[in-house]
Amino acid sequence: MRILHTSDWHLGRSLYGRKRYDEFSAFLDWLMVIIEREEIDTLLVAGDVFDTTTPSHRAQALYYQCLCRIAASCCRHVVVIAGNHDSPSFLEAPGKLLKMLNVHVIGAVTESLEDEVLLLSDGQKPEAIVCAVPYLRDKDVRTAKPGETIDDKNRHLLDGIRKHYENVCALAVQKRASLGDTYVPIIAMGHLFTAGGTTMDGDGVRELYVGSLAHIEKNIFPSSIDYLALGHLHVPQKVGGEDHLRYSGSPIPMGFGEANQQKQVVVIETKSNDIGITEISVPCFQPLVRVVGTQQDIVNRLQQLVREESNAWLEIEYTGQEVIGNLREVVDDILTDSLMEVRRIKNRRMVDKVMQTVAEEETLDDLNEGDVFVRCLDAHDVPEEQRPVLMTCYQEIVQSLHDADKQAE
Numbered sequence: 001m002r003i004l005h006t007s008d009w010h011l012g013r014s015l016y017g018r019k020r021y022d023e024f025s026a027f028l029d030w031l032m033v034i035i036e037r038e039e040i041d042t043l044l045v046a047g048d049v050f051d052t053t054t055p056s057h058r059a060q061a062l063y064y065q066c067l068c069r070i071a072a073s074c075c076r077h078v079v080v081i082a083g084n085h086d087s088p089s090f091l092e093a094p095g096k097l098l099k100m101l102n103v104h105v106i107g108a109v110t111e112s113l114e115d116e117v118l119l120l121s122d123g124q125k126p127e128a129i130v131c132a133v134p135y136l137r138d139k140d141v142r143t144a145k146p147g148e149t150i151d152d153k154n155r156h157l158l159d160g161i162r163k164h165y166e167n168v169c170a171l172a173v174q175k176r177a178s179l180g181d182t183y184v185p186i187i188a189m190g191h192l193f194t195a196g197g198t199t200m201d202g203d204g205v206r207e208l209y210v211g212s213l214a215h216i217e218k219n220i221f222p223s224s225i226d227y228l229a230l231g232h233l234h235v236p237q238k239v240g241g242e243d244h245l246r247y248s249g250s251p252i253p254m255g256f257g258e259a260n261q262q263k264q265v266v267v268i269e270t271k272s273n274d275i276g277i278t279e280i281s282v283p284c285f286q287p288l289v290r291v292v293g294t295q296q297d298i299v300n301r302l303q304q305l306v307r308e309e310s311n312a313w314l315e316i317e318y319t320g321q322e323v324i325g326n327l328r329e330v331v332d333d334i335l336t337d338s339l340m341e342v343r344r345i346k347n348r349r350m351v352d353k354v355m356q357t358v359a360e361e362e363t364l365d366d367l368n369e370g371d372v373f374v375r376c377l378d379a380h381d382v383p384e385e386q387r388p389v390l391m392t393c394y395q396e397i398v399q400s401l402h403d404a405d406k407q408a409e
Helices: 022-037 057-071 088-090 095-098 150-177 297-308 325-333 348-355 371-380 384-403
Strands: 001-007 042-046 077-081 105-106 117-121 127-134 184-192 227-231 237-239 242-247 264-271 275-280 290-291 314-320 341-347
Touching: 001 022, 001 227, 022 057, 042 127, 042 184, 042 227, 057 077, 057 105, 077 127, 077 184, 095 105, 105 127, 117 150, 127 150, 127 227, 150 184, 242 275, 264 348, 264 371, 290 297, 297 314, 297 325, 371 384
Parallel strands: 001 042, 042 077, 077 105, 127 184, 184 227, 227 242, 290 314, 314 341
Antiparallel strands: 001 264, 117 127, 237 242, 264 275
């Protein structure tokens, strides 16, 4: 069986207000070519299909059109799990209809763990068992108890995640044993943040497990797993150096911090009690370029890009010491008649002069939610020794808001 692992499509995402549907469409077209060329039997999408819990009609159209095209291809099965950006109920809503196309969608933990254990076959013989574990929310794996400390919560959270994978994989092992001597690999899926995980500035990756970030060690995953297909981190990477425990990463750069990163999908081939793994590079569908430096550095780099007839989207950051009030005009003059677009200009020296370092007058574009809270702590002269606990509590509140799956949907 040949399996393709991808994740974190984030359909509908924009970049500083610029919609990216052309990129998403180009990626999905390319994905169809790869599925046919590589003779893929099963597609795994490890979460964050959409960028928000209420995706646009155009984002939905891209997703469902892609699934219909896959159903008409050589690919026999599609397994989709929800990520932290997805609405479980929204993903699962057309589940019965999609199942007729051999598209299996697991949006959330259910009362029966059997729902997360899928036996895939070619119509005659079993080929793989997939443990499709969706993004595990705090409420899915632990029960809050009065008097718990932050350390207690972290420990119970990690224990809950570990037990969930142990129980689901144990069911998979039982199912494999019932099939006799036929070799059937166990493929697990998940959407979480593991120890030592690599992220990039501006990639939009949310810190999932507040207080225990990057502390989900590889030993949390049972040894019965032949391949682990993870989502959430946008940088393609292995977990703990293990070749069979992987993040495929996002297929397109989610921010300028990922501009020079080579994106990929992963192809897994199972045969003769062995797992073969191949990385396939994803083309760049829309170049992103970050230009940083003095005014002369910026001018030189932009002139070079114009000569190269680049069509890049640009993020420009002025780091010189002089106050320059006409940087935008200088940039626009250079880019006249070019194919490039400026998505953002950061002129810190000018901002400092205008604001005179008064935090209240900064724009929200310059701050994230964590920065705002730190400013509040500063404004109220909160002692340093009290800040870690307050920051953890604040992060828990923010994460609970991100995780809220609107019950009214």
